[in-house]
Amino acid sequence: MGRVVGKACVVTGAGSGIGRAIAERLAEEGGKVLCVDIQIESVTKTVAGIIAAGGVAEAVEADVSDPVKSAAFINRCVELYGSIDILINNAAVNLPGIFHEVTNEVIDRTFDVNIKGPMYSTRAAIPHMLRQSGGSIVNIASVNALIAEQFLTVYAASKGAVAMLTKGIAVDYAKQGIRCNCICPGWVDTPINYAHAEMLGGLAKIYASIDDFQPIGRPGEPREIAHLALFLASDEASFLTGSIITADGGMTAK
Numbered sequence: 060m061g062r063v064v065g066k067a068c069v070v071t072g073a074g075s076g077i078g079r080a081i082a083e084r085l086a087e088e089g090g091k092v093l094c095v096d097i098q099i100e101s102v103t104k105t106v107a108g109i110i111a112a113g114g115v116a117e118a119v120e121a122d123v124s125d126p127v128k129s130a131a132f133i134n135r136c137v138e139l140y141g142s143i144d145i146l147i148n149n150a151a152v153n154l155p156g157i158f159h160e161v162t163n164e165v166i167d168r169t170f171d172v173n174i175k176g177p178m179y180s181t182r183a184a185i186p187h188m189l190r191q192s193g194g195s196i197v198n199i200a201s202v203n204a205l206i207a208e209q210f211l212t213v214y215a216a217s218k219g220a221v222a223m224l225t226k227g228i229a230v231d232y233a234k235q236g237i238r239c240n241c242i243c244p245g246w247v248d249t250p251i252n253y254a255h256a257e258m259l260g261g262l263a264k265i266y267a268s269i270d271d272f273q274p275i276g277r278p279g280e281p282r283e284i285a286h287l288a289l290f291l292a293s294d295e296a297s298f299l300t301g302s303i304i305t306a307d308g309g310m311t312a313k
């Protein structure tokens with residue numbers, strides 16, 4: 060038996076990295092997964108992989124910063140699978156820069172995708188979850204919700220907001236069986252980091268000295284974050300809500 064058998068799931072940003080790994084992990088444990096991404100080719104690949112492995116999934120192209128599209132993919136999940144039991148707000152952008160040079164477009168895009176996106180999809184999912192008397196929402200924030208890093212001020216501010224969105228939803232709906240938790244990953248090996256890595260002197264340089272900031276001494280793997288997301292999404296985490304959990308190889312321990 061799987062750990063989320065028959066649960067209807069939405070994963071945003073499921074075309075790459077952590078989102079793809081979460082979609083795969085949920086499907087392996089019996090979840091039916093609506094995989095959302097702005098990049099249709101990559102999310103179609105995620106879905107093809109899940110189906111080839113015997114799972115249930117469908118791809119949807121959507122920009123999470125569009126409230127109409129967000130409501131539409133939540134409704135599509137209910138239409139397709141009969142409910143929305145698990146929502147993973149994972150899609151994000153990381154547009155690093157020297158703070159006083161950052162453009163309005165960068166500030167707007169970062170906040171539109173990283174915090175308004177999770178707000179729109181969560182707002183659309185909650186009426187269904189209330190009707191079902193429950194649901195589990197997992198937001199993917201970042202260690203930058205907790206600690207600052209050079210060139211990431213705008214990103215970090217957006218991720219700090221994701222942590223507080225998590226707590227707010229947890230408090231508002233605790234009595235109605237809707238749980239909301241947040242994961243703060245450390246450095247995981249995915250493309251979202253590449254622009255930041257360039258500003259810091261390149262990925263090779265960072266990985267050569269990763270001990271300096273991530274004590275475990277290596278980048279995380281998307282699947283290592285997915286295991287935690289699966290746990291939080293599942294009924295095994297029935298006493299967890301409003302939790303901000305690091306999965307960071309010890310980065311925030313020092």
Ligand SMILES: NC(=O)c1ccc[n+]([C@@H]2O[C@H](COP(=O)([O-])OP(=O)(O)OC[C@H]3O[C@@H](n4cnc5c(N)ncnc54)[C@H](O)[C@@H]3O)[C@@H](O)[C@H]2O)c1
Nearest residue numbers: 072074075076077097122123149150151201246247249251
């Ligand atoms: N990789 C890390 O080191 C790290 C660390 C901390 C937090 N995170 C967080 O993990 C999450 C996943 O990132 P990742 O590392 O897998 O990066 P990634 O670049 O591999 O994947 C991000 C995915 O989100 C999609 N996406 C971007 N904007 C979108 C939008 N507007 N609408 C829909 N989809 C959109 C992209 O197309 C991509 O498929 C993000 O929230 C990120 O902030 C990552």
